[in-house]
Amino acid sequence: MKNDIVLEITIPNQTCYLSLVGKIGESMAKELDRYDGDREELASRINTVLTEALVNAIKHANVTDPTKEILVRINISGKELAIRVFDNGQGFDLNRVPDPCFDSDILNENGRGLFIIRSLMDSVVYKKANGGNVLEMKKSLR
Amino acid sequence: MKNDIVLEITIPNQTCYLSLVGKIGESMAKELDRYDGDREELASRINTVLTEALVNAIKHANVTDPTKEILVRINISGKELAIRVFDNGQGFDLNRVPDPCFDSDILNENGRGLFIIRSLMDSVVYKKANGGNVLEMKKSLR
Amino acid sequence: MNLKTETSGGSVIVFVKEERLDAHNSGDLKTEMNRLFEGGSINLIIDLKEVRFIDSSGLGVLVSGFKNASTRHGTIKLSAMQTQVKSMFELTRLHRVFDIYATVDDALES
Amino acid sequence: MNLKTETSGGSVIVFVKEERLDAHNSGDLKTEMNRLFEGGSINLIIDLKEVRFIDSSGLGVLVSGFKNASTRHGTIKLSAMQTQVKSMFELTRLHRVFDIYATVDDALES
Ligand SMILES: Nc1ncnc2c1ncn2[C@@H]1O[C@H](COP(=O)(O)OP(=O)(O)O)[C@@H](O)[C@H]1O
Numbered sequence: 256m257k258n259d260i261v262l263e264i265t266i267p268n269q270t271c272y273l274s275l276v277g278k279i280g281e282s283m284a285k286e287l288d289r290y291d292g293d294r295e296e297l298a299s300r301i302n303t304v305l306t307e308a309l310v311n312a313i314k315h316a317n318v319t320d321p322t323k324e325i326l327v328r329i330n331i332s333g334k335e336l337a338i339r340v341f342d343n344g345q346g347f348d349l350n351r352v353p354d355p356c357f358d359s360d361i362l363n364e365n366g367r368g369l370f371i372i373r374s375l376m377d378s379v380v381y382k383k384a385n386g387g388n389v390l391e392m393k394k395s396l397r
Numbered sequence: 398m399k400n401d402i403v404l405e406i407t408i409p410n411q412t413c414y415l416s417l418v419g420k421i422g423e424s425m426a427k428e429l430d431r432y433d434g435d436r437e438e439l440a441s442r443i444n445t446v447l448t449e450a451l452v453n454a455i456k457h458a459n460v461t462d463p464t465k466e467i468l469v470r471i472n473i474s475g476k477e478l479a480i481r482v483f484d485n486g487q488g489f490d491l492n493r494v495p496d497p498c499f500d501s502d503i504l505n506e507n508g509r510g511l512f513i514i515r516s517l518m519d520s521v522v523y524k525k526a527n528g529g530n531v532l533e534m535k536k537s538l539r
Numbered sequence: 540m541n542l543k544t545e546t547s548g549g550s551v552i553v554f555v556k557e558e559r560l561d562a563h564n565s566g567d568l569k570t571e572m573n574r575l576f577e578g579g580s581i582n583l584i585i586d587l588k589e590v591r592f593i594d595s596s597g598l599g600v601l602v603s604g605f606k607n608a609s610t611r612h613g614t615i616k617l618s619a620m621q622t623q624v625k626s627m628f629e630l631t632r633l634h635r636v637f638d639i640y641a642t643v644d645d646a647l648e649s
Numbered sequence: 650m651n652l653k654t655e656t657s658g659g660s661v662i663v664f665v666k667e668e669r670l671d672a673h674n675s676g677d678l679k680t681e682m683n684r685l686f687e688g689g690s691i692n693l694i695i696d697l698k699e700v701r702f703i704d705s706s707g708l709g710v711l712v713s714g715f716k717n718a719s720t721r722h723g724t725i726k727l728s729a730m731q732t733q734v735k736s737m738f739e740l741t742r743l744h745r746v747f748d749i750y751a752t753v754d755d756a757l758e759s
């Protein structure tokens with residue numbers, strides 16, 4: 256467990272908390288001495304990924320029920336960053352979500368969230384956890 | 398539980414993580430829409446209080462053992478902010494800590510931490526919790 | 540959401556005076572654009588100078604404005620993108636769809 | 650810790666080039682002040698212009714410098730405090746102990 260950092264944030268199921276979580280993720284990244292890369296860029300990436308994953312949990316899983324709560328967990332273990340966003344919805348199949356960038360659907364208004372997450376992180380998995388689901392996003396800090 | 402925000406941070410028992418936690422606390426405060434007061438001032442206060450409480454846990458309770466961990470929990474519930482810093486040390490009697498500002502000891506190099514915490518928060522309690530101790534600091538957000 | 544609207548020549552400039560354009564507030568921009576379209580304004584410039592952060596919902600709202608303008612044979616131009624915003628357009632290839640300008644004045648003169 | 654030292658007249662100016670002066674890094678400032686005192690410099694100006702945050706350990710290190718300077722019949726002056734730093738001095742009443750100046754130049758001229 257040496258040198259591990261764990262950050263857990265619980266927020267109400269409301270989009271007004273997106274920026275709170277995004278900013279917290281950003282400040283964490285900016286202080287990550289152990290990351291030799293561009294920390295500003297990492298901070299912005301984490302802000303984006305957290306926002307996209309939270310919006311999906313709020314809109315698709317918790318169906319905008321403002322009395323629910325969302326748990327986000329960020330683990331920094333050695334040179335690995337893992338972000339987990341938990342939801343209690345019906346779940347979905349990550350592998351069936353189409354890539355939005357083909358010419359035919361470039362003008363879709365939705366469907367870019369997971370593409371963005373996958374582009375900015377090294378690995379993305381969606382699976383059952385804690386009686387609900389978790390979107391697990393990892394990135395190497397090397 | 399409606400509208401509650403919970404933030405838990407676990408860090409290694411090392412002073413190099415002070416600024417990480419301080420900054421996270423600051424960004425949280427800056428995003429607190431529900432607080433009508435000066436959010437910059439609140440952010441700076443939280444940064445200070447977190448730093449002082451963490452240093453005490455690191456230096457006095459965990460006796461600078463870098464393999465230990467420290468847990469910080471911040472709860473925002475309605476109009477109340479509560480910050481808890483947990484330690485596994487021998488504990489101490491908060492009521493016996495002298496006020497450092499009398500003329501005679503103004504030139505002491507130590508002994509200002511708890512005075513600062515008490516000045517910046519509404520209530521401060523130190524008690525047993527989770528098989529260890531917790532410094533519990535509360536402030537109304539009205 | 541804090542929006543400021545100005546008319547200049549045949550265009551309406553919408554200044555997005557927010558640090559974030561995300562799922563929380565981008566609906567307001569959509570409503571404002573729809574109001575403008577319905578009021579007969581078909582050439583919009585959306586100024587993003589103050590926007591430091593955009594998410595997929597923010598992008599989606601701009602795409603909706605683009606489609607709405609096209610249907611009405613109008614135009615939508617974007618100005619003053621910051622780094623993160625520009626990189627989100629590039630990542631989703633939407634920079635090929637929109638006319639993007641460094642400043643509002645550049646957009647007006649184009 | 651990032652410190653820059655300059656000599657001007659009979660004083661040594663130590664510029665603390667850190668955003669925070671806290672329990673993590675203030676020991677380095679103490680070491681540097683002690684090194685200067687032992688080298689015979691007894692009039693120090695500590696410039697805090699870049700310091701946005703100070704904690705009780707940072708204050709303690711400055712108090713240690715104050716005592717060390719007094720013992721040697723020297724002086725320690727502080728310059729360019731930001732808001733949070735100033736309010737920490739006021740809260741702990743240490744603003745009555747130290748000579749505090751708006752800028753390094755003010756401290757030098759005093
Ligand atoms: N947490 C989730 N729970 C259930 N379904 C989800 C979740 N996240 C994503 N989805 C599904 O995946 C689809 C694609 O998501 P995304 O790429 O983020 O785009 P968008 O949210 O704009 O539709 C969503 O429309 C939804 O059907």
Ligand SMILES: Nc1ncnc2c1ncn2[C@@H]1O[C@H](COP(=O)(O)OP(=O)(O)O)[C@@H](O)[C@H]1O
Pocket residue numbers: 453454457458484486487488489494506507508509510511512705
């Ligand atoms: N978490 C803790 N565990 C044990 N003792 C503590 C703890 N926090 C504070 N103390 C005791 O209270 C004293 C006063 O603390 P404080 O006012 O923060 O000043 P300082 O840490 O500079 O001595 C400490 O010297 C220590 O003896």
